[in-house]
Amino acid sequence: MTRLQFGDCGFDASTRELFRAGKPAHLSPKAFHLLELLIDNRPRALSKAEIHEKIWPDAFVSEATLASLIAEIRQAIGETGSEHRVIRTVHGYGYAFQANVTTGGHTPPRPAAAARVYRLIWQSRAIALSEGENVLGRDSDATVCIEDPSVSRRRILVSGDSAHLEDLDSKNGTFVGDVRVEKERELSDGDEIRLGKVSLVIRAGLKERSTVTQIEDTGKPPR
Incomplete structure (x- = not known):
């Protein structure tokens, strides 16, 4: 299955999987949806209002909820410092995906496990x-x-x-x-x-x- 690669991370929307250094990186469904949205619209910055409309179309959530999803994504992809090379904060506006993305490679096979x-x-x-x-x-x-x-x-x-x-x-x-x-x-x-x-x-x-x-x-x- 073809996937997207940025840094040491692999992203596969079809299998709903994120990898870092070849190992699965867990994201909650909402955080995965947000990362997919930012990648699909790269390098355009998305406003907080636009993100809310896509992620929570029928519910009101606070800006803190969005910020916590961004923090979850950054932790999963290894952005733990103050310098953000992948998810850029556009102060007073929203967020943008700014990393270089390449296509190719294949999603690593999952280890055999009982369903x-x-x-x-x-x-x-x-x-x-x-x-x-x-x-x-x-x-x-x-x-x-x-x-x-x-x-x-x-x-x-x-x-x-x-x-x-x-x-x-x-x-x-x-x-x-x-x-x-x-x-x-x-x-x-x-x-x-x-x-x-x-x-x-x-x-x-x-x-x-x-x-x-x-x-x-x-x-x-x-x-």
Whole structure:
């Protein structure tokens, strides 16, 4: 798979992967989206308003949230000092990707690993989560439909062997255990998730043999 190279980093949008010195460098989905946006528009500087419109089209977030994503990207690509050679801050305006980019090379093959499957346990149901975005909420078009008045929209992003929970400006808050989710939170097997008055448990296991024995469904309420 062809990828982009800048410095000692490799970026592959098709496989959603970032590498540094030949090793995988983790980015949250939002940070990866932001890096992709900056690369696609290089060397043009993007205003903060334009970035907000692309990354958070239906939500209001503070400038501190954007700044934290930039910091996450810089840490992942090795820009830890005050001199920023890749992501340039345009003071009072926004950010720009300024590194030289070459095409070519191939994404290093991933080491063999057993695939993982994620399920939400709610009451007597085990709801399988699919790769990508899984929306939780009361709406009938939600991936996981939970008919409870205290529940508003959240989402779980499943990517390979990891799953992340994100609160989409819910009214009653989202908690993992006793900790409120203020931004994206990586989930672990056995975590208790509280959405309003509803409690669920995330279970993760090998795809070939799941430890969950409850009857699976698609997350839709029975007719």
